[in-house]
Structure formats: C-alpha cells, structure tokens
Amino acid sequence: MRLIRSLLFAPANRREMLEKFPRYPADAVAIDLEDGTPESEKAAARDQLPDIVAYLREQQLKSILLIRTNGPGSPHFKADITVALRASVDGIIVPKLETAAELAAFEGATPIIGIIETARGVANVEVLADQQRDRLAALAFGAEDFITDIGGRRTVDGLEVLYARSRVVLGARLSGLQVLDQVFTMIRDDAAFRRDADIGRQLGYGGKMCITPRQVELANEAFSPSAEEVDRSRRLLQAYEASQADGLGVIEFEGSMVDEPLLKRARAILRLFGVL
Amino acid sequence: MRLIRSLLFAPANRREMLEKFPRYPADAVAIDLEDGTPESEKAAARDQLPDIVAYLREQQLKSILLIRTNGPGSPHFKADITVALRASVDGIIVPKLETAAELAAFEGATPIIGIIETARGVANVEVLADQQRDRLAALAFGAEDFITDIGGRRTVDGLEVLYARSRVVLGARLSGLQVLDQVFTMIRDDAAFRRDADIGRQLGYGGKMCITPRQVELANEAFSPSAEEVDRSRRLLQAYEASQADGLGVIEFEGSMVDEPLLKRARAILRLFGVL
C-alpha cells in the first residue's frame, strides 16, 4: 500500500460527506461503518456501500479507498466484512483489533489496517503484527478508545498514552508495517493538532487519522519533510561526503556530531521527498 | 471489593495511629507490618494485630480493613500471612510482589492487593495478574521501591516511572483488577499531590495509596468526578441523544468531535457519581 500521511474518515450514512472525498488531498479515505454511523443506521448504510463506492470510483478518486467495519466483537462485524470484501475498495480498516485470530475471517488479498485501541490490543500488538504481517498493510493507534478502555482520561499533552502509543509503533515497525497516529478530537485548534502530529512523527508514526478536511491538510504537512529539513539534509550529506574523502567517519555539523544514524535519517528525508 | 479511591497506611506498632482510622474518610485502611514498622518491633506488632483488628471492628470502621504483610522475600512473610489470614480483615496487601508463585501460600478466599514495585514485578505484571486474577482484588504501583530497585532517582514529574506506572495499569486492567497509584512522599505539598494524583487518574488508576489523612481527602477528590465533569458529561449525552435522533453518529461538542469512546467515558463518569 502507498504511504499514508493522512487518512480521513466520514460516516457511512452521510452520503453528502462521502461524495466530497474526491475534493480532499487525503492520501486515504475511509467510509466509516463503526462509530461514525449510529446503531440505527448501520444496516442501511451497509446496504448503500456498493453504490457509494461505485460513485467514488467513477469520480476517479485519487485517495486510497477504505471501509472501516465495526469491531470483531460487534454483531455487525460479519455482515460488514462480507460487504466490504465484495466492494471495490483498496483495503479494510478493522477497529478494536486485539488478536491475530480476529483476522481469520479475511480470506483473499485485501490489505487490512488494524486499529489497536484497547488494553488487550496493546498487550498483543507485537504478536498480532508478526502473525498477520502478510494480511496487514498498517496498524493505527486509537487513543480515545484505549484510554476509555483502561479507565483513564485524555490530556492534550498525551503522557497518559505515551506508553501504548510508543509500543504500537514498535510493534508495527518490527513487522515492517506502516503505522498511523491517533485521532485528535479538538477540531478547531490547528496549533494543538500540529503539536500532536509532531509528537506522532517523532515517535515514528508515518501518518495520522483525520476527522476533518482541515486536519488532512495539516497531517500532510506534518508528515512530509519541510523545505528546511530537506535543505538541511542535503547540506549535511554534502558535508559528510566531503569529509569522508578525508577519511573521517564522524563530522561536526551545525553543533552536532554526525555519523551513520543521522546520515540515514537525512537520506530517508530526501527519499521521502523524492530527491534521492 | 468496593472501589478504592484512597488507601491509608499506618504502622502496625503505632496503636494510637491505628485507633484513629475510623475518623478518616479513607475507602480503605491498612495496618502496615512492612516498611512502617521497624525490624525490632515487627514480632510484637504482629502479636497485637488481632487485638487492634477487634478494636476497629467494634468501632464499626466503615473503611475496607487491610493488613500489609512484609514481602514474600522477607523472613517475616510466613508468620505475617498466618496472622493476617486469621484476622477478621477484608483483604491482605502483599508488597514487592514479583511472581504468581509467591501467592501460592494464600489458600482461601481472602482478597489480595499486590504491590508491584521491583524491576522483576513490573516485568511479570501481565502474567502475574492473569494467573492470579481470582485471588487478586487489585494491583498497586510502588514508585519509591521501584526506582530504588532499578537504581534511578525520583522526580516530582515522575517521567522516570512513566513506563512502569503505565505498564502496571495495563497489566491490572487486562485482568479486570482495580489499580492503585503510587505513594507521594512530599506530605506538605497539596498542589504537588494533586498533580501526581491527576496523572495517576489520567493513566487509568482508580485510586491512590496515602500516608497521611490529608492525602486521603485529596485522593478522594482527585479520583471522583468533579461537579464540572458531571455537568459536562450530562450535557454531552443530551446533545448526543438529540443528534442521534437526526441520524448522526458523530457530533461536535464544545470544540471536540465526539463519538463512541467519549460517550462511554461520559457515561462512566455519571455511573461513578451514581447518576446513571
């Protein structure tokens, strides 16, 4: 699956919102049968899925197109999967994923993105990712559900989820998966979103789940190298190459000692930017 | 076992302190044979246990009544258990708990609260909680002993124990146990206690170990929903119900996007407050 910096959700029962997906620069979009769709509308929304998927394909949607089913513990799960697997989508998002066994229902090659957002899911994340690495394209961390499950409270700084958020990245990366950061619910506060996204990127997340089009723009920015980063990476590599010709393996660059790991990061930034 | 927001310790050799237990609004109180009682007094304190327990029962103590034994590695452990199991208490606190095997000595149905406060205990917490979920009523995290065991230093902010403190909550919650937060040693600083307790609650702790009656009051406050929280939760649920009638699964409420996990938290707050 292509790299996802932004993954935008919209409720499966809000046709007028889903039809706008092609307007947004989201790397991926998801038709949400789970929390976004109220219980009483879930069955009807599921029935209309093939139609809205067909519509979005006709519009030549550029984003990766995904469906979020209800969780494996939900009575809707089986019916959701059946519809989702028949739809012409690029992958399926399974929320509240806790064990490898819960993905057994998925035959075939449809890529799956699992959201780890319960105590059990976090406790199993390494094993789950390892056993399902062929089926999984990515993992995501769901802070709101996790903290609800564990009985805590969310703060803007997020220290209360730092352990789980760090562990999900590690579990995903160990199995070579993409990994998407938590939703940020304060939808009117760009600065706070940026801080949250920055922490996500620092931790190793490659993108972020979004709940408004504005968040998509901010996430794309946060998970792309800035012009300044690209520039710095270029200069660093040049300086390093020059000094390597002199037999030096370590150089000082703008106040920091630089060797292999920092060079790798600079190369990764340029690669991401399409320069290398 | 009833929910514990505050658990107050007093040394088993300080009769005058133990007799005051009925005055305090602690959800639980513990007669401490371990660190609170000096080595030279432990045997005598143990002998006097039945007497002080009888006294507290006569006084119709409302708090859950507990005994803290010495740790499984201590020469006092066996004798402590024998006395504790015969006493008419509501449960036994085992400090420095590290393995499931250490609880094998406890036959019968007395509920146990295990304190996880060593490197080994933290490393085993998930397995320990899982294997002993029937015997255990709760786990607690002991930051002072943990950081001593691991060779670190305590700070007020507590970043040095964030990993262990987060992991103990997860281990306890996975097995459906109550979980009690670390002691805060700076007994004259209410504001710092409140900050520490708030972090505990954010992480998912349901209550806190206390070493002064003042801390009991503060812990009861910190681990109960505030009037403002209750009010906000009520309004949020009302707003959500109204919009669900309109077929919406997600609403904006005071600047935040709200769906299932936030609703669950609001309901949990009202339930804790006895409103739902």
Next chain:
Amino acid sequence: MRLIRSLLFAPANRREMLEKFPRYPADAVAIDLEDGTPESEKAAARDQLPDIVAYLREQQLKSILLIRTNGPGSPHFKADITVALRASVDGIIVPKLETAAELAAFEGATPIIGIIETARGVANVEVLADQQRDRLAALAFGAEDFITDIGGRRTVDGLEVLYARSRVVLGARLSGLQVLDQVFTMIRDDAAFRRDADIGRQLGYGGKMCITPRQVELANEAFSPSAEEVDRSRRLLQAYEASQADGLGVIEFEGSMVDEPLLKRARAILRLFGVL
C-alpha cells in the same frame, strides 16, 4: 567490570585521537571500528588495532579499554571479533545487538557490552539480557540508531525514546547488568547534555556514552552523587537511626515521609561515594 560513568568513543582510524585516551578521566574508552570509521578505512583500522592497544597499555591507561566492532549484520563483524578477541582489551562493545544468538561467536571470557539500538533489539532486550547475562557486562541504549530504525525524529526532551530507554534499563537491571545511557549529539551545549544525563540517571542508567572529552567530565559529574546529595543522605540516615531507637519505622524528613526505599537510596549514594 568496574562501574562505568563515562564511556568515550574515538574512531579506530584516528590514531592521533586514540593516543590521547590516557589524558581523559573516562571510566572507559572505546576504539570504534563502527560508525566512527568510514567504510573505506575499516580494514586498515582493524589491522592497526593491536599496535594502538599495545601503545595504550604501555602508557598505563587507567580507563577500561574497549573495542567497538561493527554490528552482527555487518560483513566486518567476523573479522572485527577475531582481532578484538586477540587484542589485550578489557571488553568488546557490540552495536545493534538484537538477539542472544548474535553473541554465540564470542567464546571465552571477554566481557561484552551490547548496544540496544534497533526496534528488534528493544523488543528482545529482556530475553537477550537474561540469556547472555554471563557474557554481558553491560547494556547501552542507542537513541540515534533506534529512532532512525523506527522512522521517528529526535528531540532534545527525548519523549520519543522514553519507552525504549526505560525498557532497556529494566531489561539490563533484571539481569544484574550495568546500563549506559544514550549518546547526546549536541556537543557544544553543556546544559542540554546535563539535562539529558540527569534524565538518564533518574531512569536508572549508571553512566553515559560520550563523544567528546568535555562530555566525559560532565558525565562523571552527572553519574556521581553531588556533595549536597551525600550530605542529605548522611543527615537522613542519622535522623532515621535516631527515630528508630524510638520505635518509629517511618519519619518525616525535610517535608517528605521517609521509609525503607528512600533509606536504601541514601545508603546506595553513600556507598557509591565510598563513605559506607
């Protein structure tokens, strides 16, 4: 192995730097065949190892003398080990250590310091330390390589590595190993180095990897008890002994409630300082 507060690296191909090792108060020094030595110079640097080791021994170097080989995944690893095992050094540093099996190549009694600095290494750290506790003298945590491996970004505060950095201490301490904190790359900023070292010590690290002689001085300071700490520890123990004579197991000392864990820490500080 003696306690290491500071471990200074210098590139194996920079003879003029290696010859200065005896001038510095580093508890340990390492001749670096890995990242400090560019690819094109590694073979030559390896050939010159016996000679520089002999020189340093003649100079009666007081520091523990170590060689850092290339990592187990490198084509240089075998040749590096062969040379390192024959050299008269006090131990070998293996970077990018990930599994116990990777140390199978080391027969004999040469102590090994393993650097945990990949996602895989962090995920295996407890098992690795446990299985290789006889071969290992210490573990170290490499933040720069770890964050590169996991795809994140480094910050001065280091929240992005708090999980891994905390877990490596725990893994090492469980097996009774020394544990050395991450390199700090901003070599001109003493205050930032001190903050980073302080966090390391709070977490339980006993020393720090250094890349300049200046950092060695700062690390020695940060990982030794300060005069004020020693003084406070002395007074605390005196106050405690006095009150124990009065049958008290817990005392208030300068605003904090003090019992066993805090006493143990005070004793450890005095022992480290050579007073107890």
